[in-house]
Amino acid sequence: xxxxxxxxxAGTPTRSRNMTACAIRTRGARHWALVDCAEGTQYRLQRxxxxxxxxxxxxxxxxxxxxxxxxxGLLATAGMLGRTEPMTIVGPAPLRGMIEAIMDxxxxxxxxxxxxxxxxxxxxxxxxxxxxxxxxxxxxxIATHAYSFTEARVERKLDIDKLKLGGIASGPAWGELQQxxxxxxxxxxxxxxxxxxxxxRRSRKIIIAGDNDRxxxxxxxxxxxxxxxxxxxxxxxxxxxxxxxPQHSSAAMVARFAQQAGLPNLVLTHFSPRYQDRNKGxxxxxxxxxxxxxxxxxxxxxxxLARDLDRYELGKDGTVQACR
Amino acid sequence: xxxxxxxxxAGTPTRSRNMTACAIRTRGARHWALVDCAEGTQYRLQRxxxxxxxxxxxxxxxxxxxxxxxxxGLLATAGMLGRTEPMTIVGPAPLRGMIEAIMDxxxxxxxxxxxxxxxxxxxxxxxxxxxxxxxxxxxxxIATHAYSFTEARVERKLDIDKLKLGGIASGPAWGELQQxxxxxxxxxxxxxxxxxxxxxRRSRKIIIAGDNDRxxxxxxxxxxxxxxxxxxxxxxxxxxxxxxxPQHSSAAMVARFAQQAGLPNLVLTHFSPRYQDRNKGxxxxxxxxxxxxxxxxxxxxxxxLARDLDRYELGKDGTVQACR
Numbered sequence: 001x002x003x004x005x006x007x008x009x010a011g012t013p014t015r016s017r018n019m020t021a022c023a024i025r026t027r028g029a030r031h032w033a034l035v036d037c038a039e040g041t042q043y044r045l046q047r048x049x050x051x052x053x054x055x056x057x058x059x060x061x062x063x064x065x066x067x068x069x070x071x072x073g074l075l076a077t078a079g080m081l082g083r084t085e086p087m088t089i090v091g092p093a094p095l096r097g098m099i100e101a102i103m104d105x106x107x108x109x110x111x112x113x114x115x116x117x118x119x120x121x122x123x124x125x126x127x128x129x130x131x132x133x134x135x136x137x138x139x140x141x142i143a144t145h146a147y148s149f150t151e152a153r154v155e156r157k158l159d160i161d162k163l164k165l166g167g168i169a170s171g172p173a174w175g176e177l178q179q180x181x182x183x184x185x186x187x188x189x190x191x192x193x194x195x196x197x198x199x200x201r202r203s204r205k206i207i208i209a210g211d212n213d214r215x216x217x218x219x220x221x222x223x224x225x226x227x228x229x230x231x232x233x234x235x236x237x238x239x240x241x242x243x244x245x246p247q248h249s250s251a252a253m254v255a256r257f258a259q260q261a262g263l264p265n266l267v268l269t270h271f272s273p274r275y276q277d278r279n280k281g282x283x284x285x286x287x288x289x290x291x292x293x294x295x296x297x298x299x300x301x302x303x304x305l306a307r308d309l310d311r312y313e314l315g316k317d318g319t320v321q322a323c324r
Numbered sequence: 325x326x327x328x329x330x331x332x333x334a335g336t337p338t339r340s341r342n343m344t345a346c347a348i349r350t351r352g353a354r355h356w357a358l359v360d361c362a363e364g365t366q367y368r369l370q371r372x373x374x375x376x377x378x379x380x381x382x383x384x385x386x387x388x389x390x391x392x393x394x395x396x397g398l399l400a401t402a403g404m405l406g407r408t409e410p411m412t413i414v415g416p417a418p419l420r421g422m423i424e425a426i427m428d429x430x431x432x433x434x435x436x437x438x439x440x441x442x443x444x445x446x447x448x449x450x451x452x453x454x455x456x457x458x459x460x461x462x463x464x465x466i467a468t469h470a471y472s473f474t475e476a477r478v479e480r481k482l483d484i485d486k487l488k489l490g491g492i493a494s495g496p497a498w499g500e501l502q503q504x505x506x507x508x509x510x511x512x513x514x515x516x517x518x519x520x521x522x523x524x525r526r527s528r529k530i531i532i533a534g535d536n537d538r539x540x541x542x543x544x545x546x547x548x549x550x551x552x553x554x555x556x557x558x559x560x561x562x563x564x565x566x567x568x569x570p571q572h573s574s575a576a577m578v579a580r581f582a583q584q585a586g587l588p589n590l591v592l593t594h595f596s597p598r599y600q601d602r603n604k605g606x607x608x609x610x611x612x613x614x615x616x617x618x619x620x621x622x623x624x625x626x627x628x629l630a631r632d633l634d635r636y637e638l639g640k641d642g643t644v645q646a647c648r
Contacts, residue, residue: 012401015370019397039397040364046339063430069397073343073363076389077336098429105422106387107466142431 001131001151001204001314002027002323003229003267005306006034006044010211010233010248010270011066013040016277017308019066020270022208022229023050024149026130027313031056033128035147035208041070042077047309052078053085057127060091061210062144068095072102079110088115088127090135092143119145128152136221138212140247146209148221156180156197163196204314211270213247215257222261226318229306230254231270235294238272238286251291255298265320266299268292269306277307325455325475325528325638326351326647327553327591329630330358330368334535334557334572334594335390337364340601341632343390344594346532346553347374348473350454351637355380357452359471359532365394366401371633376402377409381451384415385534386468392419396426403434412439412451414459416467443469452476460545462536464571470533472545480504480521487520528638535594537571539581546585550642553630554578555594559618562596562610575615579622589644590623592616593630601631 002025007018019038025031031054034041045052052074060068068091078087089095096116102108117125119135127133132152135145158178168174168191173183176193183191205225207218215230222228232255233239233248242248251268258266268291276287292305302320304312311323326349331342343362349355355378358365369376376398384392392415402411413419420440426432441449443459451457456476459469482502492498492515497507500517507515531545532553539554546552556579557563557572566572575592582590592615600611616629626644628636635647 012404013367013370018367039394040367043337043342043364043367046337065396065400065426065430065432068430069393069400069426070363072389073393076393080336094429098425101422101425102389102393105418106389106392108389 001025001149001206002311003206003208003227003314004048004050004311005269005308006041006048007036007038008269008271008306008308009066010231010272012273014273014277017271017273018044019069021067021070022269023048024131024206024208025050026151029130030054031129033131033149034058036061036067036210037070037074038066039069039073042074044308045074051081053081053083055087056129057088057090057133059133059147059208060089060095061138061147061208062140062142063092063095063098064142064211067210072099072106072108075099075110075114076108079108079112083110083112086113086115088117090117090119090122090127090133090147093118119147126152134221136207136218138210138217139214140211144210144212146207146212146218146221148205148207148225150205151203154200154203156200159196159198166191166196168196201316204316204318206314211248213244213249213253215249215254218257219261222258222263225263227265227267227312227314227320228258228263229267229269230258232268232291232295232305233270233272235286235290238274251294252298255295255303258301259299263301264318265302265314266295267304267306267312267320268295271305325349325473325530326635327530327532327551327638328372328374328635329593329632330365330372331360331362332593332595332630332632333390334555334596336597338597338601341595341597342368343393345391345394346593347372348455348530348532349374350475353454354378355453357455357473358382360385360391360534361394361398362390363393363397366398368632369398375405377405377407379411380453381412381414383457383471383532384413384419385462385471385532386464386466387416387419387422388466388535391534395419396423396430396432399423399434399438400432403432403436407436410437410439412441414441414443414446414451414457414471417442443471450476458545460531460533460542462534462541463538464535468534468536470531470536470542470545472529472531472549474529475527478524478527480524483520483522490515490520492520525640528640528642530638535572537568537573537577539573539578542581543585546582546587549587551589551591551636551638551644552582552587553591553593554582556592556615556619556629557594557596559610559614562598575618576622579619579627582625583623587625588642589626589638590619591628591630591636591644592619595629
């Protein structure tokens, strides 16, 4: 599974950071999904190998502008590129009315159908062919959710030793069995696939959260998750100055939660523009090093701070690698 | 007077061109105005010395997404920067309802007041302190206007020879007269400013047009204009292939009009993304050279093709210079 950040700034952009959007897909799949779609998402996509033509679904965590103002433009561009495949949009209920008001005022007629869903519609729905999606309510100034993406199917390996012991020779039959299909042998005997398949590995799971000042609301979802993407808008020091009104998390809050939940991988994003990027010789005042330092004081798993266009791969072994 | 292009692509962006927006201001003025505001305009502004804090008014030519989808984000960012000065938005009537629907759905409360106007409200209104703005209806698939910006006041020079002949010694009195204020001399005589001011130079005038397939609709406005900014979405060859449905102009159509109208300066913009930028060694197929070549076959004035972030200055002598 892969994620790619298309924007990592909170509220307003910086010269190097667009506002929030993150792509997710199964490695090698043509289709992909998008979580949030701030202004400029379609510009960032031009610098990736992700096309609006193969975007299957868009999940909006909440209706603040820095998470959804890029949606009309992305829909319009997909239309102008000649897209005809349906697209699903999952988001808070008022999203549909807003987008339809925009489409009406700007005479935007899309040559492909939109399917509208709210987070409450997700249980049992097969929005993506390869990933099961669930929504968890979070705590913010406006209704907000996290979306969890879990592999819908996990390939199983053959128990080679058992096949050899059973006298089943390697050949096309092995391929059938590996796909879960029973096989008839030349002597008329039936080989039941389930008998020769090893137990499946655990399905990988990635949680991408919206703005949230109570990371512990993800405790249940995090139990079997491999990777959490969560906002860390401020350090504790700045959060104290800003006060709790904006309802954002500090790096320490998220890190402590991830540590307690036993989450093996944590990627922080959605940084206040007051933090300058690292690796700038002239940087004075607040930098993202402050965020990273604070998080690493409370978290011993694999930690990363996202930058625009960063890609991360979650391997089958549960480790996360940056692909730069 | 200065203009700066913040986006020059039509319909969808390219890697080097955002969609349409153009800033205009009087040279040296802190405040400025914006014509159209496609998605990404606020990102482009970060690469200029134009701030959302000093943006006085936004003029939307028409409600296609590639001319207005950046408006909510720009308004939100100006709010988050702490703007309190009022802002005027001039555009087609449905714009207000659309923006208010977006503000409502995304709980966007601005800390500064918006004044809404339509193009019909412009006559007699003083939207900008230094420029008089007029709107001209154009021909497109949706209601579209051009906005003309004319210097509201032109400084006048003193008739030095006449002052000397009249025995009025140089000094503070000259400054008063130059400002148009009459002066009382020590001997009690009154000097009437109007008697010693040379006739004012002609007010400079820039027309920035929206999408339009009938440039001749600007004939009256163009009579005393110094500079026309107009779309040239296609060459004639491509326009014939695309057909008249989209209601855009070819380079030849605009160039012929500008020639006939005697317009001294013409800047083309809003190019179909099918045209690649020039100066790319590997460019094959259609390039912006095709647009330029076609325009220059029909126009002998000063011609330029806009690129994102290009600045042009219209001098008091009526010439246009690129400031790169």
